[in-house]
Amino acid sequence: MIVKELVQQMIDEDGVISVEKCGNINIYWCFKNQTLQTLYDSSEKLKKQIQETESDIAISKRELEKTLETGRRKKFTVGQKSYSRDVLIEKRKKVQEEIKKKSTSLQKIESIRWDGAKIQENKQRVHLKKGQLEKITDNIEILVDYLYKKFFLQPEQIRKEFGIPEEFEELTDI
Known part of the structure; x- marks a missing residue:
């Protein structure tokens, strides 16, 4: 039974052995050329994956270096304009506060407004x-x-x- 299971596994999963039914006999074969081609295809596929992964790593390293060079400086330039980090953070806080105020006033207006459904x-x-x-x-x-x-x-x-x-x-x- 163990040999039969091993042969079946080599047929199904690995593709190392080929089988064909001829009458009431099963004929099993394996050519060296066929095995080498399978190994070659697998190695080419792995090489391609390695190259893609290495290029992804290189891109990520470049982005990291760029971020480390330009990140969290007090002053930075984008295009022709230069910005101050502290000023932009203050502007952002003011805009967020204004949004909160306006959203609360909008909620008040919506609670006061009467439409047909509310009536x-x-x-x-x-x-x-x-x-x-x-x-x-x-x-x-x-x-x-x-x-x-x-x-x-x-x-x-x-x-x-x-x-x-x-x-x-x-x-x-x-």
């Missing part, structure tokens, strides 16, 4: 609150009526004791 949303919220308020007033009236019937207390006395107005204001539709 509709607020209408729904007011109607919901109105419905809740009406339920609460109905419940208060029911409780006052319950205390009146259960303990024979006058509704005026109950309202006076708990600070409930004699009659709730009518809410008009919005």
Whole structure:
């Protein structure tokens, strides 16, 4: 079994051995020329990868040297213009502060601005609150009526004791 597995591995993975079925017999072969060509192709592929990697390394080294030469100096030149690092950093801080201020003012304006969707949303919220308020007033009236019937207390006395107005204001539709 071990020999069969080894031969199968050499056929499938390595490509060292070739096989062809002839009738009910399998014929295996391997030519020296075929093996050398495979090795040559692999070596050429590896050489090409090495060259590409070396060129990438050279480019990265040049960029690193350029960065080290020009990086973090107090004053530097780009094209015909010369700049001061400290001045540019201060300008950047001021611009960032201005952006923050303007974005907060924009948020305030957006919260104040009323469009159709916001108006509709607020209408729904007011109607919901109105419905809740009406339920609460109905419940208060029911409780006052319950205390009146259960303990024979006058509704005026109950309202006076708990600070409930004699009659709730009518809410008009919005």
